Amino acid sequence: MSFLNLDHLQKSFGSTQVVHDFSLSVDKGEFISFLGPSGCGKTTVLRMVAGFEEPSEGRILIDGQDVTRLRPNQRQIGMVFQAYALFPNLNVAENVGFGLKVAGVPRSERASRVAEMLELIGLPDMAARFPWQLSGGQQQRVALARALAPRPRVLLLDEPLSALDAKIRVSLRNQIREIQQQLGITTIFVTHDQEEALSISDRIVVMHRGIAEQTGTPPQIYNQPATEFVAGFVGKLNLFDATVLDRASGLVSLAGSEIRLNRPIPPGRVSLAARPEGLVLAETGIPAEVTGVEFLGSVQRLRARVGERDIVLDRFNTDASLPQTGDRLHLSPELSRWLLVSHEQ
Amino acid sequence: MRTGWNWLGVLPFFVFAVLFLVLPTMNIVIGAFRNPQGEFTLANLAGLSAPRIVDSFAISIRISLASAALGCLVGFAMAAAVVMGGVPAWLKAPLMTFSGVASNFAGVPLAFAFIATLGRVGLVTMLLRQWFGINIYAMGFNLLSFWGLTLTYLFFQIPLMILIITPALEGLRREWREAAEVLGASTGQYWRMVALPILFPSLLGAFALLFANSFGAVATAYALTGSSLSIVPIMLFAQIRGDVLQDPHLGYAMAFGMIVVTGIANLAYVIMRSRAERWMR
Ligand SMILES: Nc1ncnc2c1ncn2[C@@H]1O[C@H](COP(=O)(O)OP(=O)(O)O)[C@@H](O)[C@H]1O
Ligand SMILES: [Mg+2]
Numbered sequence: 001m002s003f004l005n006l007d008h009l010q011k012s013f014g015s016t017q018v019v020h021d022f023s024l025s026v027d028k029g030e031f032i033s034f035l036g037p038s039g040c041g042k043t044t045v046l047r048m049v050a051g052f053e054e055p056s057e058g059r060i061l062i063d064g065q066d067v068t069r070l071r072p073n074q075r076q077i078g079m080v081f082q083a084y085a086l087f088p089n090l091n092v093a094e095n096v097g098f099g100l101k102v103a104g105v106p107r108s109e110r111a112s113r114v115a116e117m118l119e120l121i122g123l124p125d126m127a128a129r130f131p132w133q134l135s136g137g138q139q140q141r142v143a144l145a146r147a148l149a150p151r152p153r154v155l156l157l158d159e160p161l162s163a164l165d166a167k168i169r170v171s172l173r174n175q176i177r178e179i180q181q182q183l184g185i186t187t188i189f190v191t192h193d194q195e196e197a198l199s200i201s202d203r204i205v206v207m208h209r210g211i212a213e214q215t216g217t218p219p220q221i222y223n224q225p226a227t228e229f230v231a232g233f234v235g236k237l238n239l240f241d242a243t244v245l246d247r248a249s250g251l252v253s254l255a256g257s258e259i260r261l262n263r264p265i266p267p268g269r270v271s272l273a274a275r276p277e278g279l280v281l282a283e284t285g286i287p288a289e290v291t292g293v294e295f296l297g298s299v300q301r302l303r304a305r306v307g308e309r310d311i312v313l314d315r316f317n318t319d320a321s322l323p324q325t326g327d328r329l330h331l332s333p334e335l336s337r338w339l340l341v342s343h344e345q
Numbered sequence: 346m347r348t349g350w351n352w353l354g355v356l357p358f359f360v361f362a363v364l365f366l367v368l369p370t371m372n373i374v375i376g377a378f379r380n381p382q383g384e385f386t387l388a389n390l391a392g393l394s395a396p397r398i399v400d401s402f403a404i405s406i407r408i409s410l411a412s413a414a415l416g417c418l419v420g421f422a423m424a425a426a427v428v429m430g431g432v433p434a435w436l437k438a439p440l441m442t443f444s445g446v447a448s449n450f451a452g453v454p455l456a457f458a459f460i461a462t463l464g465r466v467g468l469v470t471m472l473l474r475q476w477f478g479i480n481i482y483a484m485g486f487n488l489l490s491f492w493g494l495t496l497t498y499l500f501f502q503i504p505l506m507i508l509i510i511t512p513a514l515e516g517l518r519r520e521w522r523e524a525a526e527v528l529g530a531s532t533g534q535y536w537r538m539v540a541l542p543i544l545f546p547s548l549l550g551a552f553a554l555l556f557a558n559s560f561g562a563v564a565t566a567y568a569l570t571g572s573s574l575s576i577v578p579i580m581l582f583a584q585i586r587g588d589v590l591q592d593p594h595l596g597y598a599m600a601f602g603m604i605v606v607t608g609i610a611n612l613a614y615v616i617m618r619s620r621a622e623r624w625m626r
Pocket of ligand 2: 039043044159
């Protein structure tokens, strides 16, 4: 039995439905990311779990207990907001100890737990500082310590890194993941940044217009995107105009070359697609005309035209000379990494 | 030269401050220490110890404290109800507009409005007596009294409080309330441990402003009570008009006394504020 269950959640504000039939089972200790563009309903689902929004339909269970009608202060949940949520009138130690204080934990016990938490986030010397004296990254670490101090059952993070510099964002996301694994706490992490979600999650829920489009591990989401939206939102995707020759055996033709997918093509409208790093140059095959070359250090990025489509091809940097704009090359059809993405209705 | 003509921009401010603030204040302070012949004296200040004048300071301060405290309390509760969503949102704009008008509705019109409603033969007084058999004057109420004046002052103190505290309430971030709540705090704990400490400097400032506002409100008091309640501004007014003691220099001394009271109130405010803001810059 999973630890956190979101059971057919729906949410409408007035007449607009922003969450449609959202179901998810999270195991104890699992790190789940909600990934999707702004406005797709990630925060709304998270706020229903925290208890700030009441679902229009559906139930929320934590460890078997139905918490759907409980107030936020009865749910034992830890939450980290996007920014500026530390209490400005309290110093770091008082912020971290807040949840323990309102729960009536004695002073000495509180002090040792606060010290333990500050150690955990790597800010043991900051206890007496006030929030305005901290950098944005430090503030978010203190917010994490504050959320974790009362030993919540579930940790919710709503885009906790989006207000920070790119460099701190990367180091802090790794630190969040380390702490999460160390404590083994069940976590939902909301982000619109696909790299963030791919790098630290056990599983990702890709959301689009209030719907969970696909749920899976980072490799599943990236390598086997279920829909065109997922494929396009997570990573870069090249689409091709191919013609189906045989659905059952998965045979298509693209610009005169036959491509064997070795799996049946699902019914409905599908597109042939490939990631930039999944395309390989060859002596013969699908003709492509180079329209631009970018040298990115470890990677060479070629822009090319295949039929009516503009595509991008990435390859590792080698000593070989760079192709030039206007060069006519060929893409290999012998590829195991062709993708089939189905279109939305 | 970089030190060119920038000072010209603030010149109007300094001219204004000197003409309307510094010079009159100097005039009062100097006048308080001079006799009619222009010689230095402490007699004017000694005159302040006359029982009438001491009483008038005492009652002024009490009325100002009472109307500031009640104004803060009621105004804060009303502003909180609007900002926190206890009151329908469409009510907010009319309430703020009304507050803007009412906070300036002092002086003679306000006094007459109150006499016409709560005076001895005022509309509300009569209605209460005839419809409900309640005679508020028989119960000890008197508009021309301490509570009468305090009540009247509240008519502009409450709106003023609403005007100055609403922005502070709107500055409370939703995340603070939600973070407290999800950490297990009750609404009372949130207010006690987070919201009120954050608002405290603003509340203190509002209280000081309301105190000064009623301490200096002469026209309302004069029109309302005539000379039946001797608060400082009325005594002062009388001194300046010359109908009671006919000693303008005692008037200077009283004005000096008012400056001192207001100064002490401001000092107390500054000290308490700097303590309350220890968590800020
Ligand atoms: N309290 C609310 N009232 C009305 N509409 C809301 C409210 N909260 C969110 N919405 C709408 O719901 C949609 C989803 O919002 P949100 O969950 O915040 O998206 P995300 O976090 O993915 O950016 C948006 O269109 C937003 O405008
Ligand atoms: Mg959001």
